[in-house]
Amino acid sequence: MEKILVTTDQSSNSKSAIRYAAKLAKLRHAELVILQVYHLLKPFKWSDAAFEKYADEFKQKTTAELNAFVKDVCRTADQPAVRYQIALHDNFDTVDGIIEYSAAHNCKYICISTRGAGAFKKIFGTNTSKLINRSETPVLCIPSAYRTKPIKHVLYASDMTDYERELLQVVEFARPVKATVELLHVFYPYEFLGDKALTEASLKKKANYGISVHNLKRDVTNALLDDIGAAVKASKPSLLVLFTHQARPLFERLLFPGNAEEYSFYGNIPLLTFNKSPVIN
Numbered sequence: 001m002e003k004i005l006v007t008t009d010q011s012s013n014s015k016s017a018i019r020y021a022a023k024l025a026k027l028r029h030a031e032l033v034i035l036q037v038y039h040l041l042k043p044f045k046w047s048d049a050a051f052e053k054y055a056d057e058f059k060q061k062t063t064a065e066l067n068a069f070v071k072d073v074c075r076t077a078d079q080p081a082v083r084y085q086i087a088l089h090d091n092f093d094t095v096d097g098i099i100e101y102s103a104a105h106n107c108k109y110i111c112i113s114t115r116g117a118g119a120f121k122k123i124f125g126t127n128t129s130k131l132i133n134r135s136e137t138p139v140l141c142i143p144s145a146y147r148t149k150p151i152k153h154v155l156y157a158s159d160m161t162d163y164e165r166e167l168l169q170v171v172e173f174a175r176p177v178k179a180t181v182e183l184l185h186v187f188y189p190y191e192f193l194g195d196k197a198l199t200e201a202s203l204k205k206k207a208n209y210g211i212s213v214h215n216l217k218r219d220v221t222n223a224l225l226d227d228i229g230a231a232v233k234a235s236k237p238s239l240l241v242l243f244t245h246q247a248r249p250l251f252e253r254l255l256f257p258g259n260a261e262e263y264s265f266y267g268n269i270p271l272l273t274f275n276k277s278p279v280i281n
Contacts, residue, residue, distance in 0.1 A: 002030040005107040005137075007098055009036065010069045013144040014113045018073045020142045020270060021111040022082045027151070028176045030108065032084040034070050036062065037097035039090055059088055095130045102137045109173075111140040114271075132244060132273050138169070141271040151177045154272075155214075155237035157184045157228055162276070164206060166243050169274055171209045173241075182212045182235055186227045189217065232269070240269055243276035 006021035008014040018034065025032035040058060042051045063086050070084065091097030102110055112128050132139050156170045167183065174181050183203070187193060196213055203211040216231050218224075232240060 002028060003033055003105060003107045004028070004030045004109050004111060005033045005035055005098075005102050005105070006111040007035050007037070008066070008069070010066060015073045016144050016146045016148070017111045017113040017140075017142045018070060019148045020140065020146070022074060022084070023148050024109070024111070024140075024151070024177070025084075026082050032082055033087050033105070033107065034066065034084055035087045035089060035098065035101055036066055037089050037091055037094045037101075038062065039092045062088060094127050095134065098127075098131060099135055099137070102135070107137055109140055109272075110135060110137050111142060113144045114141045136275050138173075138272060138274045141273065143268060143270070146268075146270065149238060151179050151238045153180045153182065153235065153237045154239045154241060155182050155184055155232065155235050156241040157186070157231070158243075160185055162243075164203075166274070166276075167203065167207050167211065170241050171207045171211075173272065175209060179238065180212070181209065182214055182237070184214045184216060184228070184231050184235075186216050186218050186224065186231070188220075237269060239272055241272045241274070243274045 004021050004025045006017050008018060021032055024030070038058075040051075040055055046054075066086050066088075070086070074082070087101065089097045089101045091100060098110060098112075101107075110131065112131060114128050128139075128141055132141070154170060154174045156167065158166065163183065163185075167181075170181055173179075193215055196215065200211055200213050203213070214231060214235065216227055218227055
């Protein structure tokens with residue numbers, strides 16, 4: 001069964017990710033895993049047996065607290081009942097722990113809350129931004145103030161370098177939840193554009209799914225995020241999809257025009273990021 005992993009530190013900021021992941025797991029008939037990464041330091045004077053006993057008690061107590069926290073989140077959100085598994089993973093580095101657990105348990109998506117205001121690391125939080133840049137597993141970033149809504153429309157912002165292969169991954173997310181998919185191509189004036197209807201027909205055949213194409217002329221006097229923001233405003237998507245270059249993250253490149261705090265749409269809608277695989281010629 002497909003697994004959706006959601007991370008939490010039992011803070012109020014993490015509640016939106018749990019609500020979103022629970023809804024997504026229900027729609028995709030997936031197993032929901034609630035993960036908390038922790039780390040315990042052994043006091044120098046403690047014996048191995050004493051520390052092991054302390055660690056066992058800590059895990060039992062934390063599991064009970066986490067279970068109560070999740071039940072309260074789902075109850076207050078009037079969330080449909082969904083089966084979930086509680087998991088604790090020991091790692092000194094939170095992001096490393098999330099990535100380790102996700103890889104070991106073959107999770108399909110990682111869901112994490114974002115802070116929703118300010119520049120890159122303030123918008124997404126240090127752990128979230130690191131996870132986006134390093135995770136091979138797709139990452140769903142849910143604004144902390146987001147109230148779960150139906151997933152009706154997915155906007156995929158593409159640089160068109162490998163869009164056919166990337167689109168299959170977008171459709172794989174959208175199909176089970178019956179969401180429409182729109183491909184956003186921000187083009188430069190010198191670029192050649194093919195016939196929109198023919199392009200949509202070709203994509204539908206290749207992806208076996210209806211795809212609408214949104215060609216938006218690049219305004220070179222603005223930051224690229226201005227153009228993406230305009231498309232988000234017009235499209236009103238339930239989710240924005242980006243593919244990131246982990247060698248030099250597209251995400252940070254986009255979000256550092258110097259005034260990233262102005263791009264409020266990143267704090268208003270969920271974001272799904274995929275690791276952009278290198279194109280093999």
